[in-house]
Amino acid sequence: MDTLIASFQMIASVEVIVVIALSSLYGLTIGCIPGLSATMATALLVPITFYLSPVAAVAAIISASAMAIFSGDIPGTLLRIPGTPASAAYTGEAYAFTKRGEPEVALGAALWFSAIGGIFGTLALMLIAPALAELALQFSSYEYFWLGCLGLLCATLVSSGSKPKAMAALMLGLLVSCVGMENAAGTPRFTFGSIELLSGIDVIAALVGVFAVAEVMRAMIAQPAPVIPRRKFGSILAGQWALTRQYKRQMMRGNIVGVMIGALPGAGSDMAAWVSYAISARFSKTPQKFGTGHPEGLVEAGSANNASLAAGWIPSLLFGIPGDTITAIAIGVLYMKGLNPGPTLFTQNAASMYAIYWVFIIANIIMIPLGIMMIRGTTYILQVPRWAIMSTVLLCCAVGVYAVTNSMASVLIAAGFGVVGYGLDRYGYSVAAFVLGIVMGPMVEENFVTSLIKSGGSITPFFDRPAAAVLAVLTLAGLFGPLLFRLIGGMRRRSTAH
Amino acid sequence: MLNADRIGGLLLSGLGIACIAASIQLPRIPGQPVGPAVFPIVVGVALCPCAVLILLSAGAVPEEEMIGDDLPAQYSPAMAALRLLLPPVILVLYVLAIEPLGFLIAGFSVIMATAVLLGGRMIYAVPLAAVMTVAIHSVFGTLLRVPLPDGLLALPW
DSSP states (O other), X not given: OHHHHHHHHHHTSHHHHHHHHHHHHHHHHHHHSTTOOHHHHHHHHHHHHTTSOHHHHHHHHHHHHHHHHHHTHHHHHHHSOOSSGGGGGGHHHHHHHHHTTOHHHHHHHHHHHHHHHHHHHHHHHHHHHHHHHHHHTTOOHHHHHHHHHHHHHHHXXXXXXXXXXXXXXXXXXXXXXXXXXXXXXXXXXXXTTOSGGGGOOOHHHHHHIIIIIXXXXXXXXXXXXXXXXXXXXXXXXXXXXXXHHHTHHHHHHHHHHHHHHHHSTTOOHHHHHXXXXXXXXXXXXXXXXXXXXXXXXXXXXXXXXXXXXXXXXXXXXXXXXXXXXXXXXXXXXXXXXXXXXXXXXXXXXXXXXXXXXXXXXXXXXXXXHHHHHHHHHXXXXXXSOHXXXXXXXXXXXXXXXXXXXXXXXXXXXXXHHHHHHHHHHHTTOOHHHHHHHHHHHHHHHHXXXXXXXXXXXXXXXXXXXXXXXXXXXXXXXXXXHHHHHHHHHHHHHHHHHO | OHHHHHHHHHHHHHHHHHHHHHHXXXXXXXXXXXXXXXXXXXXXXXXXXXXXXXXXXXXXXXGGGOTXXXXXXXXXXXXXXXXXXXXXXXXXXXXXXXHHHOHHHHHHHHHHHHHHHTTOOHHHHHHHHHHHHHHHIIIIIIISOOOOOOTTOOOOO
């Protein structure tokens, strides 16, 4: 009870309330601008969080990302251009409502079910994370090493493109994390004589480069979004309760799938929305209506993407393994603020944990009134020309990364990683896997080297403990399973051809 | 995608081998079975088969399925490549200019250059650049106390 009261006191401060309100508006604005993703909104917010208290910093990220994921549905519905990748799965469906003259229904469903999904994801986080923390307290460096590997492997397995490319992107990310002397031996690696590189490549600068500078680069060659016609909307939430009752099973399924996908490392809200929309179409009694402005898929996928957002924090808070690219950035902020992820966070810093839960719930509740305001104001925001937004974003990148490190080398790193991020995406290498490699590299290396030192260089202790053995089998099955299946499939096809 | 994958595969395999070669030369820690070399060696070794698989499967993905293929017809490939590189180049120039010129002039130039390159008209780009530079300086420099260099021009607050 004391912890609960302490957590209330943490979020009841003026600082946290102002931060939640401002970052919510920021997230809503960035999310509804096509080309600016929720991840980018989070990356650009990090330099500001540097100057906030720990709870306020985490609150800023939670509110901005939750709002941005919902807000991405607005241009998707009105223009058929998803504001964030998380809305892409059902953009066609939502746009069909606008064509029929009923954008309010689609926008209302997006808002209502985003909020419900977000609250469900938070409840899952509140229930699952402490239970897993008990288990995680028994883990040693061997288990953490395998968990890290499993997390990295998941990021490549769930990527939509070529698996070797995703794996290569992951290895590149791990290589980036090797730069500098932040290793167990304190030996400079891959620094090429540069003093700036001795402390390693700053993760925030790299992420701002990959997500924000690359976006400005993309804008240089892509067509701007068409201007949205001004329109007046009817009641946004009318009919949503009826939809909730009619599609309660789909909503629950979306929430559960969202939580499951969110908790998987590397798979974020965009993956949750795609999978949920596909499941909805597969199990629908009226699959022929999908794509014609049918709310069923919107309900399921709209709940799933916001549910996954909260669930992405489960592995992040427990093991320091990001659930998606947003929590990959959030982990950096947690370390920066002394809230080092791990099961002890739940025992030694329980009040902060409860405060994080409260922030999630508050953010998802205020999403409804702020979202309605945003929907009504969208036509004005989308009038702002792209050149004005992108040019400001570029200067914010430069100032933001400098603010974190006070070194101009970080601006150069952001510029370089902009090129790398754009190149990876352009040629089908998973950017999410690359980012996860950068963020998780130090944790995986530390546990790997510590385990090897403990075992005197032998690898048998990596499989000795029961939990480590289970995790090792899962990792190796994930690594070699798909290859084996392909080989067996090929042999079967060959034998039937003969 | 065929050529891009071949080049990508070759570059990655080169990087993997270079990483292993450079890591082997890292100093060992006396009395310890493992040193700073072990992790980069593992990563380098894992990178090589990935690169080979990318090389072998080059061209397997049809052109129309290519991810991120958003080049519009209005730019030639050389022009598109040049335009793509402009934002990072602008950032590099910003780093070079900020110490002698100061944040206000360098920041103004970043916004102006990017805005004009993205099709903004001078008459709107100039006031936007002025207002945004002062606003960003006020938030980061004044409010958050980030030491942004003054150079030739400083704000009174």
